[in-house]
Each structure stands twice: as structure tokens, then as C-alpha cells.
Amino acid sequence: MSFTDELIPPSPPPASARVNLLTLIRTRLFGSIGSTIVSVLILYLLIRYVPPLLNWLIFSADWIGTSREDCTSGGACWAVITARFRLFIVGFYPAEQVWRVWIAFTLLPVALGYCLVEKLPYRRYGLTFAGFYPLITAILLAGGLGLPEVATSKWGGLLLTLVCGLTGIVVSLPLGVILALGRRSNLPAISSLCVIFIEFIRGVPLITILFMSSVMLPLFLPPGTTMDQMLRALVGISLFASAYMAEVIRSGLQSIPKGQYEAADALGLGYWQSMRLIILPQALKIVIPGIVSTFISLFKDTSLVLIIGLYDLLGIANATITDTKWIGLSNEVYVFTALVYWVFCFSMSRYSLYLEDKLHKGHKKK
Amino acid sequence: MAAIDEASHNKMRFSIYDAKFRGIVMQLAAIGGVTAFAYFIISNTAKNLLDRGISTGFGFVSTPAGYDVSQMLVFFPEPVTHGQMFIVGLLNTLVVAGLGVVLATILGLVMGIMRMSLNWLSAGVAYAYVDSLRNVPVLLQILFWYGVLLALPGVRQSIGLFGIAQLNNRGLFVPQPIVQDGFGLVLLAFALAIAASVALAVWARKRQRETGEAFPVIQSSIALIVVLPVLTYFLSGRPLEWDFPVQKGFGFNGGMVISPEFTALLLALVLYTGTYIAEIFRSAIQSVSTGQREAAAALGLQPNQMMKLVLIPQAMRVAVPQLTSQYLNLTKNSSLAVAIGYPDLVATFGGTTLNQTGQAVEVIAITMGVYLTISLLISVFMNWFNACVALKER
Structure with missing residues (x-):
């Protein structure tokens, strides 16, 4: 392929040259012989494969039905999704209690909004609410304060995926800050403890950590105590996320000029005061894009809990495929599941890009 | 302070x-x-x-494993012990990770360059590839490809690929090379050709330093490495035969089979990691300032010279640390093989052995130790490579 001709930046067109669509198509699709060959090849593949794909996905698909036999038109059998939609969203959460999940889902955008968007009315109350949101949701979902208890083994689908992801996020931020500060501490014992923890977690696959938390955690506890299967997975996910978060935050701490540390010392601030008031506000702001991309990986990684037997979104998808009523529909189920993950991850990555843009603009103005 | x-x-x-x-x-x-x-x-x-009456210690590694795996790259006489299963699993992990790293780098490089292309269509294809597959969990992709491969037609309706290989729901059946006497000569010629190319590169570089005259090193090296072994192969009477898979009843005779588990795992890992590597190469090449390109153009360098002498050396500095962490991720993600039953380290030793012996502490400690060692080795190698490409300052 001729990729070398774009290495020299194209000189700007003369002021008089009118750029119309035809010229653009000519230069951008058929600019050179190599480019033309590539364009024709890609166009051929698109025309050959995209219409049948769209046909399968949308136009000749079946949307409603109660079993595989209802899908007769030859396209995708989306009936499997519509029939089992609640299973995909909340898992085996009891039907008469499911309103609690809907309330938690409705409050989530409010809490997130106050965390992410700066200009909202009643920001102070909103942030306080966001701070209490995990506690409120925990009581709402698990039970307590008069609400009947719902065992975590009933949680599933998108609900479980979000619980795993959000718990990982909420725990990993403070833990990550502490680990990052510890790693940069000039007390050798503390910094080496943090280094050992971070590098150990980052060196092994998440699946071995999940195995460890599901198989070995019960062994670690005093005989007789038991621990919830979901809680064990959450411990593993949180520890894993904290180590990665610590490295992101450390890179932010390193990028703060030495003068800031010295200025904080000169003001007579103690270690924790200078970190809280001077260093961390600047460091965390710089690494927000890195933090968001850690969240994206974390959200994708929560799918691994299916291997230790939890029914998260992907776990429900896997269970659906082996259901005798819907057997052989793996393509439909996986495409739908992938779409759900994609919507969450893609919007997070766009948000991160927007933030990066905003941060760069701030630097340019100065 | x-x-x-x-x-x-x-x-x-x-x-x-x-x-x-x-x-x-x-x-x-x-x-x-x-x-x-x-x-x-x-x-x-x-x-x-x-x-719970679980014994401790590492005595279990020499007891018979009592289970079988589908892919064994080394042969062990029956009964296979847990310790030997460990080696089988480790080799399977290393094979999929090694192949994955190479293929993902190639795919990432191609897609990264395509995304920078002026051609709308090729940039669009690369953009769609990166932004779609990057945002879907790799485990889902592994399961998806496994589902696709298992849905292929059965043995009797195998899909022929150019008359060489056969694809069906039991795997990809490919011809097996059978080495005859005299094949060592071909390997010798291959090694000689590589040595000659290195010598040629050293000589060409020295000559260019002294006289300024360039020599087409890459073209002549490729010619050497291809022509010399091929010539030896034919001169020594073609000492390599291929055993083609022939359908017989419900199976195939001859050839060798690449299991659907292996293919699905490798495909998903390569496609997923490729998206990250494409972005790394793109951002690395774009991080080289425009002034460098203009300066290179002003010096009269040809586009491919500009790429080789100016852009790639500077881009590598940005790319190498990020590539390292992607290679590490790919190796660690290969442990997801356990979800589809590819017999890697986590599935054989960390899975079946753990369940049979119940010695969770020892088994998980060994498994984690292996991954830590692999991570460490890749880091050491990439740090050395990074030191080679880093900016040499006085």
C-alpha cells in the first residue's frame, strides 16, 4: 500500500481553489494508483457484505417470540433478547422486588451527573448525594431498613456488571491514591510494601486473582466464617483495580514540578495538608483521562466473574445460549451483549477525549 | 522536606x-x-x-494427573503427572502468547498506518475496526469466535481452503510437514543467509558512513534469505514432504489439526490487542513534530527514507513502553483460555489439577509465579530494547 505519500504534509490549497465534493472524492479516494486499488477493493467488500449483514441484523430479523421455533424469517432471532430482556438486565432478582433496581438505576445518572458535569444547580447537595449513593444503593439492592433481603446470588445481568464496575471504581480511587502516595514515600519500608503489592497485582492475570479470592479467601478467614461469593469477587476486582489506579495516579504525582512540593513545605504545610491542598488536586486533574481509561478496562474486565460462576451480563448470555429453548443462537446473544458493553465503554472513552481536549485548551491559554 | x-x-x-x-x-x-x-x-x-483434611506441600506434582488434554506439544509417557501437565499447559500458553504478540503487532501496524491514510475508505475501515473491537470485552470476543467456529459445517461438509486445508467444526486441518534426510542442509542455508544479511547490513552502514553511498540492504537481504534456502531445497532433492489431510469417514487421515479453541483464542486476542497497538503506532508517528517531516523533506529524503530514518526512530521511543504493556496484557489475557477449554496453564494446572488435588494455595502460588516470571522477562527484554531506541543524550 502506498502509505508513504501522506508523510509529507499536504501544502494548503491556494486561496482561490474551490473545494467541492467531486474534487474531494477524487483526491481522497482516487488520489494515486495505490489509493485507487485500495478504494476499489474496500468498496467491493462493502457492497458485497454490508447489505446481507444489515438484512440479517434488521430487515429480515424476528423480534418477538417465545422460543426458537417462532423465528422463521431467516434473519437474526432477536426474540431471544426481547423474551429474556429482564434476565439480561437484572438477572434472577425477584420480580416483586425489582422496583428497587429500577430506583437504583434511575438515581445513577443523577449521582454520576453531579460528579462529571460542573455546572449543575444545587451542586453541593448533589455531590453529597453522590457520596452517599453507594450506601443508598447497597441498602436498596441487598435489603435492610425494613426492605426484605435479596441474596446476592439472585443478582445478575447488567445489574451485576454495574455493581462490580462501580464498586471497583469507588474502592480503587481512594486505595489507589494511598498506594501511589505510599510508593512515592521516602520511608523505605512503606514504599517497598506498596511496590510489592502494586507490581504483584499488575504482574498476574485478573483471572488468577479472582480464583484466589474465590478459592483461597475462604481459607484465609477464621474457621466457621463464610463470605458471599459476589463479595469475594468484589474484593478481587477492587484490589486489582487499585493497583492499576495507583500507577495512573503516580504518573500524575510525578508530573507535578518539584517547586510545588517545595512551596507547600515553605508555607509550613505538613505532609497530609500539602498533599490534600496542593499536590493531589493538581495531580488528579492531570490524570483524569488515564483514570477514565482505567475505568473502561475495569468495566470490560468485570466480565471475567463469569468464570468463577457469577451471572453477570456475559454470564447470562452464556446461560441463554445453552438454554434448550434458544439453543444455537450464540451470534444474536453475543452481538447484543457486545452492543451493551460497547455503548458503555464508547461513551466513557468519548468523555475522556472531551476532557483531554478541555485540559489541553487550558494549557494553551496559559 | x-x-x-x-x-x-x-x-x-x-x-x-x-x-x-x-x-x-x-x-x-x-x-x-x-x-x-x-x-x-x-x-x-x-x-x-x-x-478439611487437605494435605500440604508440593508432593502432588509427581502424582499421576489422570486427565487428558487435547493439545500436547511435548510427548510424555503415560501416566502423565501433574508436574508434566504443568509443562504442557505452560507451553500452550507460551505458544498462543508468542504467536499473538507477533500477529497483533503486524495487524496493529497495518491498521495504525491505514488510519492515518489520506484515503477516506481505508481510514474509515481502520477507524471502525479500532473503535468497535476495543470497546468490547476480550472474553466476549473469545466466546463469540468460539461460537462461530463451532457452528461451522461438520466433517463431511468441510470447507476446502485452496485445496490445501480443510475447515470444519472440529478445527482447521492442515498439511503436516515431514522432514526427510538432508533437510538440515536447507536449515543451514537459511542460517547462512541470515548471517550474510547481517554482515551485509554492517558493511553497507560502514560504507554509507564513509562514502555516503547507500546500498539496498533490505531488498538484497530478502532476496538472500528467500533464494538461498529455496535453491538448496531443490538442489538437495526436495527433502521435505507434506502429509495432506484426507477425509475418511467421520474424520481425517494424516495432516494435523489446529483446534477451534486455539483458533478462537488467538483470533480474539490478536483482534483485541491489535486495536490498542494500532492506536499506539498512530499516536507515536503523529507525536513526531511536523518540523521533523518538513526538515526531512527539505533535505530531499524520499518518503520511504523519511519513514525509515526520521519518523520511525523517533516514534519508537514513544511506542516501545506502551507496546510493552500491551504485550504483557496479551500474555495475561491468554489465561482466559480457561473459558473455552483451551488447555493453557490456567486451564490444566490452575483448573483441573487444582480441582483434583484441592491444594489451592500451592497451585495458585505456582500459577501466579509463572505469570510474574513471564511479565518480568518481557519487561526486562523491552527495557533493554527501549534503552537501545531511547534518545542518546550527552
């Missing part, structure tokens, strides 16, 4: 207001806390293991 403290009082006071003293107290407290925690865990574990 420390500097001020040292200057003002070199003597340590035994008071909470003395930074040095406070530091020592805090460290002792941290070490004490960790030791107490470790003691708590170890004593609980010992008690629990005793209660």
Missing part, C-alpha cells in the same frame, strides 16, 4: 514532632501490621486445611 529536617537537627528526638522519629515509628507500625495480618491469614489457612 527531608533536606530541611537534616539541616536543622541532625540528632533525632524521641518525640512525635520529630519527622525522623515519626517516620521510623510509622514504618515499624506498617511492618508490624502486615506481619500480624500475614500471621492471621497463615494460621487460619493452616487450621482450615487441617479441618
Whole structure:
């Protein structure tokens, strides 16, 4: 392929040259012989494969039905999704209690909004609410304060995926800050403890950590105590996320000029005061894009809990495929599941890009 | 902070207001806390293991494993022990990770360059590839491809690929090379050709330094490496035969089979990691400032010279640390093989062996130790490589 001709930046067109669509198509699709060959090849593949794909996905698909036999038109059998939609969203959460999940889902955008968007009315109350949101949701979902208890083994689908992801996020931020500060501490014992923890977690696959938390955690506890299967997975996910978060935050701490540390010392601030008031506000702001991309990986990684037997979104998808009523529909189920993950991850990555843009603009103005 | 403290009082006071003293107290407290925690865990574990009647120690590695795996790259006589299963699993992990790293790098490079292309269509294809597959969990992709491969037609309706290989729901059946006498000569010629190319590169570089005359090293090296072994192959009477798979009943005779598990795992890992590597190459090449390109153009360098001499060396500095972490991720993600039953380290040793012996502590410790070692080795190698490409400052 001729990729070398774009290495020299194209000189700007003369002021008089009118750029119309035809010229653009000519230069951008058929600019050179190599480019033309590539364009024709890609166009051929698109025309050959995209219409049948769209046909399968949308136009000749079946949307409603109660079993595989209802899908007769030859396209995708989306009936499997519509029939089992609640299973995909909340898992085996009891039907008469499911309103609690809907309330938690409705409050989530409010809490997130106050965390992410700066200009909202009643920001102070909103942030306080966001701070209490995990506690409120925990009581709402698990039970307590008069609400009947719902065992975590009933949680599933998108609900479980979000619980795993959000718990990982909420725990990993403070833990990550502490680990990052510890790693940069000039007390050798503390910094080496943090280094050992971070590098150990980052060196092994998440699946071995999940195995460890599901198989070995019960062994670690005093005989007789038991621990919830979901809680064990959450411990593993949180520890894993904290180590990665610590490295992101450390890179932010390193990028703060030495003068800031010295200025904080000169003001007579103690270690924790200078970190809280001077260093961390600047460091965390710089690494927000890195933090968001850690969240994206974390959200994708929560799918691994299916291997230790939890029914998260992907776990429900896997269970659906082996259901005798819907057997052989793996393509439909996986495409739908992938779409759900994609919507969450893609919007997070766009948000991160927007933030990066905003941060760069701030630097340019100065 | 420390500097001020040292200057003002070199003597340590035994008071909470003395930074040095406070530091020592805090460290002792941290070490004490960790030791107490470790003691708590170890004593609980010992008690629990005793209660459940699980034996401890590494004696189990020499006991028979009593299970079979589909892909064994080394042959062990029956009965295979748990320790030998460990080696089988480790080799399977290394094969998929090694192949994955190479293929993902190639795919990432192609897609990264396509995304920078002026051609709308090729940039669009690369953009769609990166932004779609990057945002879907790799485990889902593994399961998806596994589902696709299992849905292929059965043995009797195998899809022929150019008359060489056969694809069906039991895997990809490919011809197996059978080495005859005299094949060592071809390998020797291959090694000679590589040595000659290295020597040629050294000579060409020296000549260019001294006289300024360039020599087409890459073209002549490729010619050497291809022509010399091929010539030897035909001259020595074609000492390599291919055993083609022939359909017989419900199976195939001859050839060798690449299992659907392996293909699905490799495909998903390569496609997923490729998206990250494409972005790494793109951002690395774009991070080289426009002034460098203009300067290279002003010096009269041809586009491919510009790429080779100016852009790639500078882009590598940005790319190598990020590539390292992607290679590490790919290796660690290969452990997801356990979800589809590809017999890698986690599935054989960390899975079946653990379930059979119940010795979770030992098995998980060994498994984690292996991944830590692999991570360490890749890091060491990439750090060395990074030191080679890093900016040489005085």
C-alpha cells in the first residue's frame, strides 16, 4: 500500500481553489494508483457484505417470540433478547422486588451527573448525594431498613456488571491514591510494601486473582466464617483495580514540578495538608483521562466473574445460549451483549477525549 | 522536606514532632501490621486445611494427573503427572502468547498506518475496526469466535481452503510437514543467509558512513534469505514432504489439526490487542513534530527514507513502553483460555489439577509465579530494547 505519500504534509490549497465534493472524492479516494486499488477493493467488500449483514441484523430479523421455533424469517432471532430482556438486565432478582433496581438505576445518572458535569444547580447537595449513593444503593439492592433481603446470588445481568464496575471504581480511587502516595514515600519500608503489592497485582492475570479470592479467601478467614461469593469477587476486582489506579495516579504525582512540593513545605504545610491542598488536586486533574481509561478496562474486565460462576451480563448470555429453548443462537446473544458493553465503554472513552481536549485548551491559554 | 529536617537537627528526638522519629515509628507500625495480618491469614489457612483434611506441600506434582488434554506439544509417557501437565499447559500458553504478540503487532501496524491514510475508505475501515473491537470485552470476543467456529459445517461438509486445508467444526486441518534426510542442509542455508544479511547490513552502514553511498540492504537481504534456502531445497532433492489431510469417514487421515479453541483464542486476542497497538503506532508517528517531516523533506529524503530514518526512530521511543504493556496484557489475557477449554496453564494446572488435588494455595502460588516470571522477562527484554531506541543524550 502506498502509505508513504501522506508523510509529507499536504501544502494548503491556494486561496482561490474551490473545494467541492467531486474534487474531494477524487483526491481522497482516487488520489494515486495505490489509493485507487485500495478504494476499489474496500468498496467491493462493502457492497458485497454490508447489505446481507444489515438484512440479517434488521430487515429480515424476528423480534418477538417465545422460543426458537417462532423465528422463521431467516434473519437474526432477536426474540431471544426481547423474551429474556429482564434476565439480561437484572438477572434472577425477584420480580416483586425489582422496583428497587429500577430506583437504583434511575438515581445513577443523577449521582454520576453531579460528579462529571460542573455546572449543575444545587451542586453541593448533589455531590453529597453522590457520596452517599453507594450506601443508598447497597441498602436498596441487598435489603435492610425494613426492605426484605435479596441474596446476592439472585443478582445478575447488567445489574451485576454495574455493581462490580462501580464498586471497583469507588474502592480503587481512594486505595489507589494511598498506594501511589505510599510508593512515592521516602520511608523505605512503606514504599517497598506498596511496590510489592502494586507490581504483584499488575504482574498476574485478573483471572488468577479472582480464583484466589474465590478459592483461597475462604481459607484465609477464621474457621466457621463464610463470605458471599459476589463479595469475594468484589474484593478481587477492587484490589486489582487499585493497583492499576495507583500507577495512573503516580504518573500524575510525578508530573507535578518539584517547586510545588517545595512551596507547600515553605508555607509550613505538613505532609497530609500539602498533599490534600496542593499536590493531589493538581495531580488528579492531570490524570483524569488515564483514570477514565482505567475505568473502561475495569468495566470490560468485570466480565471475567463469569468464570468463577457469577451471572453477570456475559454470564447470562452464556446461560441463554445453552438454554434448550434458544439453543444455537450464540451470534444474536453475543452481538447484543457486545452492543451493551460497547455503548458503555464508547461513551466513557468519548468523555475522556472531551476532557483531554478541555485540559489541553487550558494549557494553551496559559 | 527531608533536606530541611537534616539541616536543622541532625540528632533525632524521641518525640512525635520529630519527622525522623515519626517516620521510623510509622514504618515499624506498617511492618508490624502486615506481619500480624500475614500471621492471621497463615494460621487460619493452616487450621482450615487441617479441618478439611487437605494435605500440604508440593508432593502432588509427581502424582499421576489422570486427565487428558487435547493439545500436547511435548510427548510424555503415560501416566502423565501433574508436574508434566504443568509443562504442557505452560507451553500452550507460551505458544498462543508468542504467536499473538507477533500477529497483533503486524495487524496493529497495518491498521495504525491505514488510519492515518489520506484515503477516506481505508481510514474509515481502520477507524471502525479500532473503535468497535476495543470497546468490547476480550472474553466476549473469545466466546463469540468460539461460537462461530463451532457452528461451522461438520466433517463431511468441510470447507476446502485452496485445496490445501480443510475447515470444519472440529478445527482447521492442515498439511503436516515431514522432514526427510538432508533437510538440515536447507536449515543451514537459511542460517547462512541470515548471517550474510547481517554482515551485509554492517558493511553497507560502514560504507554509507564513509562514502555516503547507500546500498539496498533490505531488498538484497530478502532476496538472500528467500533464494538461498529455496535453491538448496531443490538442489538437495526436495527433502521435505507434506502429509495432506484426507477425509475418511467421520474424520481425517494424516495432516494435523489446529483446534477451534486455539483458533478462537488467538483470533480474539490478536483482534483485541491489535486495536490498542494500532492506536499506539498512530499516536507515536503523529507525536513526531511536523518540523521533523518538513526538515526531512527539505533535505530531499524520499518518503520511504523519511519513514525509515526520521519518523520511525523517533516514534519508537514513544511506542516501545506502551507496546510493552500491551504485550504483557496479551500474555495475561491468554489465561482466559480457561473459558473455552483451551488447555493453557490456567486451564490444566490452575483448573483441573487444582480441582483434583484441592491444594489451592500451592497451585495458585505456582500459577501466579509463572505469570510474574513471564511479565518480568518481557519487561526486562523491552527495557533493554527501549534503552537501545531511547534518545542518546550527552
